[in-house]
Amino acid sequence: MSAETAKLDLVERAIHRYDAAVRGFLRWKMGVDEDEVQDAMQETYERLLRYRHSEWAELPRALVMRIAASVVIDRARHRASRHAGLHVSVDDFDLESGEATPERRVLAQEDVALVREAIRDMPGRCREVFVLSRIKGMSYQEIADQLSISVKAVEKNISRALILCRHRVREQRQ
Structure with missing residues (x-):
């Protein structure tokens, strides 16, 4: 040995x-x-x-x-x-990012383009009310005062504009 x-x-x-x-x-x-x-x-x-x-x-x-x-x-x-x-297993958590995926970004860009088209194609008063409300951020009362129409007329034009936008996006997705 x-x-x-x-x-x-x-x-x-x-x-x-x-x-x-x-x-x-x-x-x-x-x-x-x-x-x-x-x-x-x-x-x-x-x-x-x-x-x-x-x-x-x-x-x-x-x-x-x-x-x-x-x-x-x-x-x-x-x-x-x-x-x-202090370490925690990542298996216990949903790690989905809050950031949109590239596919969602493309879809959102397409939707924005469709909504822009829909706004351009709206009748004059409907488009004017929608832009003042959604783009300029004015209240229904402020829009009614500026355009010399009733608040009810503002509400109807906003409803009509939203319907036109939804239809335009739905048509393109089908």
């Missing part, structure tokens, strides 16, 4: 001898997430390999447990620095 094999046997014996103690310690410190415990055990054993060139006949239990404790501390620091406790 070569010296190198004997040194690796030293680490293997320590792993075999202290496996249950290390596993129990890590579960106690880290919780019962078996994947986390397994990862921490792997890291502990990797760190033990640094001692394969030591002159000890056996690796002391205190050393193995101290390495395991260091792994726990390092992992806790790593999680804290990454704010791991």
Whole structure:
């Protein structure tokens, strides 16, 4: 048996001898997430390999447990620095953008063009009332006063204009 094999046997014996103690310690410190415990055990054993060139006949239990404790501390620091406790899985959320898709933008542009056409094709008074209301933002009373018509006439012209706009858009979509 070569010296190198004997040194690796030293680490293997320590792993075999202290496996249950290390596993129990890590579960106690880290919780019962078996994947986390397994990862921490792997890291502990990797760190033990640094001692394969030591002159000890056996690796002391205190050393193995101290390495395991260091792994726990390092992992806790790593999680804290990454704010791991605040992370939330994106699978639980609907991540739909509030921005319109390119298809919706094109449809909206087409609709605007159709509404512009419909406004151009409206009878004069209907178009005038609609523009004052929807484009200039005037109230029905202000429009009635400006055009010397009743508020009821303004309402009828707005209703007629909206119907014409809807029909124009529906016709093109069919």
